[in-house]
Amino acid sequence: MEVTIWPDSDSASVFAADIVDKQITKKPDSVLGVPTGGTPLKMYAELVKRHSEGNLDFRRVSTFNLDEYVGLDPTHPSSYAAYMRQNFLQYINIQFSNVHIPNGTATDLISCCNDYEKLIKNAGGIDLLFLGIGTDGHIGFNEPTSSFRSKTRLKMLTDQTRKDNSKYFKSMADVPEYVITMGIATIMEARRIVLLAFGKKKADIVAAMIEGPLASMVPASILQMHEKTMIILDDEAASKLTQRKYYSKLDKVIPD
Numbered sequence: 001m002e003v004t005i006w007p008d009s010d011s012a013s014v015f016a017a018d019i020v021d022k023q024i025t026k027k028p029d030s031v032l033g034v035p036t037g038g039t040p041l042k043m044y045a046e047l048v049k050r051h052s053e054g055n056l057d058f059r060r061v062s063t064f065n066l067d068e069y070v071g072l073d074p075t076h077p078s079s080y081a082a083y084m085r086q087n088f089l090q091y092i093n094i095q096f097s098n099v100h101i102p103n104g105t106a107t108d109l110i111s112c113c114n115d116y117e118k119l120i121k122n123a124g125g126i127d128l129l130f131l132g133i134g135t136d137g138h139i140g141f142n143e144p145t146s147s148f149r150s151k152t153r154l155k156m157l158t159d160q161t162r163k164d165n166s167k168y169f170k171s172m173a174d175v176p177e178y179v180i181t182m183g184i185a186t187i188m189e190a191r192r193i194v195l196l197a198f199g200k201k202k203a204d205i206v207a208a209m210i211e212g213p214l215a216s217m218v219p220a221s222i223l224q225m226h227e228k229t230m231i232i233l234d235d236e237a238a239s240k241l242t243q244r245k246y247y248s249k250l251d252k253v254i255p256d
């Protein structure tokens with residue numbers, strides 16, 4: 001695990017965008033794994049800016065979203081399909097046939113999950129996958145006790161996650177209980193992983209992920225086992241790390 005600590009989420013997000021930039025420049029038909037939530041918004045804004053300035057071409061890029069709510073149509077304003085359009089996809093020149101988001105309203109949800117795995121394989125696997133982390137340690141929507149060998153499947157959300165995400169809905173009662181999520185094994189198969197975490201409320205779980213034991217109660221701790229993982233933190237999210245000084249001294253190099 002490579003841990004990089006930045007003074008704030010602005011500088012951290014520019015660095016995250018640099019990683020995407022370098023990846024697409026090196027491999028224009030890169031396959032990206034992409035997250036939703038509050039954390040990656042500044043990274044998406046930076047990528048949109050670079051694209052609008054003519055510096056970043058997404059024409060041959062493919063994306064796979066980590067997850068989607070079951071029961072929300074892509075036109076539902078709180079769906080992750082809507083989030084992706086509003087915050088990123090509508091502003092770049094990606095081909096919509098290259099955009100993949102699990103279909104939360106599929107009549108056969110199990111087949112939809114299995115097909116998602118096949119789509120990732122057929123695309124050649126994920127080159128670079130971005131993650132956020134839930135306050136309960138989830139990655140994607142792999143909630144505590146998720147199997148480390150899990151593939152794309154249906155999951156039930158914890159009350160903590162539903163509460164955290166209720167700000168994107170009219171009320172807590174409107175937050176779906178079920179989701180489709182890439183599994184932990186699906187995530188771990190990505191050739192490179194970058195996890196972003198910002199703010200004080202992530203400090204405890206970030207410390208558990210990086211410095212705690214490998215445990216299914218902290219699904220993100222599995223990243224300790226991935227040989228090409230970078231964790232990008234702002235100062236607040238890094239505040240509970242015992243080795244914080246050591247990580248701060250390390251060079252911040254965009255991985256090749």
Ligand code: PGA
Binds near residue numbers: 038040132138139140
């Ligand atoms: P957040 O969500 O970016 O809104 O904090 C992260 C996550 O749930 O993975």
